Amino acid sequence: MEIKGLAEVLAAQPLFAGLSTETMSFLESCAKNEVFEAGVFLFKAGGQADRFFLLREGDVALELQIPGRARLTVQSVHPGHVVGASWMLPPYSWRFDARALTAVRATSIDATCLRRKCDDNPALGYEVFKRFLPILADRLQAARVQLVDLYAPPGEIGRAG
Amino acid sequence: MNDAAAALAEQGGDPGLVPRPFEVVGTRRELDDVVTLELAPLDGQALTFLPGQFTMLYLPGIGEIPISISGDPARPERLVQTIRSVGAVSEACCALQPGARIGVRGPYGRGWPLEAALGRHLIVLAGGLGLAPTRPIVTWALENRSKLAGLHLLYGARTPDAVLYPTQLLGWAGAEAANVMVTVDRHSDQWSGRVGVVSDLVPELPFDPALGTAMVCGPEVMMRFSLQALEGWGMAPAQMYVSMERNMKCGIGWCGHCQLGPHLLCRDGPVLAAPQVSDLIGVWEL
Structure with a gap:
């Protein structure tokens, strides 16, 4: 397996493309590589959203526990994706569980550290939020499309044929 | 005869x-x-x-x-x-x-313009029963794999139980000739694959959008979102094709039952280029 340094990993992320050398150095100081075995939770709903993950290898399920029912996967996340957006908005607590479906390698960014930096440097904060907004918008759109029930059998919306 | x-x-x-x-x-x-x-x-x-x-x-x-x-x-x-x-x-x-x-x-009807994919990455994007009309594309593509830069099948189903041709999908996924991605909107306990809408798979395609040709088939609303995803990814609409469905009766363009705007789908379609339907797809009255 190819071992990459944090700087190289972060530089390869489209999310961070075009950021200044200074900002990338700062992000590197807030980042660390993490490994999760299959079945292990990256985070659980209600926990403090103090970081987010850049998924490098493996698959992660975003899940919801509903008492009396089986665990519900609302979305799966795959290499190249960001896991976790609750760090951006108060009260900074996870809304879903994130569970490794396979062995996972991810780079995590310390969100407390990044939030503080964004507060101190609004231009950076604006840049970071601009980069996360499309991710949030895509996930909102995906959730809405899932609600549409694209493949409902025609019999459920009127008989034909 | x-x-x-x-x-x-x-x-x-x-x-x-x-x-x-x-x-x-x-x-x-x-x-x-x-x-x-x-x-x-x-x-x-x-x-x-x-x-x-x-x-x-x-x-x-x-x-x-x-x-x-x-x-x-x-x-x-x-x-x-x-x-x-x-x-x-x-x-x-x-x-x-x-x-x-x-x-x-x-x-x-007019079939898929397979010649448009020659030398390019062919993306077959199917949802639900839309895998049935696209299966002949995959079969053709596997038999003509050397004429394509790549073959990518993106398939979405409502639930794991609703995945069509699962054995064949597994076979295609196991073959190095094709990149197969399958996702379901709603998971079940037995499902360890992807969960999410099929259009979300598009940005994961590992090549320049300018090098691809997409053939899309499924419920109309799924095709609408898929075309948006392909365009958002950077693909030119002229390289996207859809198979439209209407109430076909005569099959030869006489009766007009399957009219969609200026198109009689049984004769002019069912496969049309995306620019031919971009103003029609999703229009409530049509």
């Missing part, structure tokens, strides 16, 4: 309107409400077709329905059609057993 068709042709009628007799030689229950029929022509004349074309299946006394051909275009001696039971005719078709007779007209 059978005797009745020949007689009609002699009288100036259109032989395309006379069903040819076929016999059911195989059936396969794909899903609770979906059956694949394998049909053999009783006149011995193979029904050659292009991927994306459809036939009109006729059961005397019950009615006639348009069904896409889902078989291998290189094996025209067997007509393969996958049918969802949604009404009187389709329900009766799904109940047919080997030895039963059925009338077949066609093939009709």
Whole structure:
């Protein structure tokens, strides 16, 4: 397996493309590589959203526990994706569980550290939020499309044929 | 051409309107409400077709329905059609057993423009039962793999239980010739694959969008979001094709039942380039 340094990993992320050398150095100081075995939770709903993950290898399920029912996967996340957006908005607590479906390698960014930096440097904060907004918008759109029930059998919306 | 068709042709009628007799030689229950029929022509004349074309299946006394051909275009001696039971005719078709007779007209319509994918990455983006009309593309593409830069099948289903042709999907996924991604909208405990909408798979395609040609088939709303995702990813609309579905009756552009704006889908479609439908797809009145 190819071992990459944090700087190289972060530089390869489209999310961070075009950021200044200074900002990338700062992000590197807030980042660390993490490994999760299959079945292990990256985070659980209600926990403090103090970081987010850049998924490098493996698959992660975003899940919801509903008492009396089986665990519900609302979305799966795959290499190249960001896991976790609750760090951006108060009260900074996870809304879903994130569970490794396979062995996972991810780079995590310390969100407390990044939030503080964004507060101190609004231009950076604006840049970071601009980069996360499309991710949030895509996930909102995906959730809405899932609600549409694209493949409902025609019999459920009127008989034909 | 059978005797009745020949007689009609002699009288100036259109032989395309006379069903040819076929016999059911195989059936396969794909899903609770979906059956694949394998049909053999009783006149011995193979029904050659292009991927994306459809036939009109006729059961005397019950009615006639348009069904896409889902078989291998290189094996025209067997007509393969996958049918969802949604009404009187389709329900009766799904109940047919080997030895039963059925009338077949066609093939009709314009198929997928396979030549547009030569030398390029071919993306087959299918949802739900939309895998049936696109399966002949995959079959063709695997047989002509060296003529393509890549083959990518993106398939979405409602639930794991609703995944069509699961064994074949596994086979394709296991072959290095194809990049297969399958996702479901709603997971179950037995499902360890992807969960999410099929259009979300598009940005994960590992090549420059300018090098791809996409062929999209599924429920219309799924195709609308898929075209948006492809365009958002950077693909030119001229490289996207969709298979549209309307209430086809005659199959040859006479009756107008399947009109979509300026297009008679049975004749001009069902496969159209995305720019031909971009102003029509999603229009409530159409």
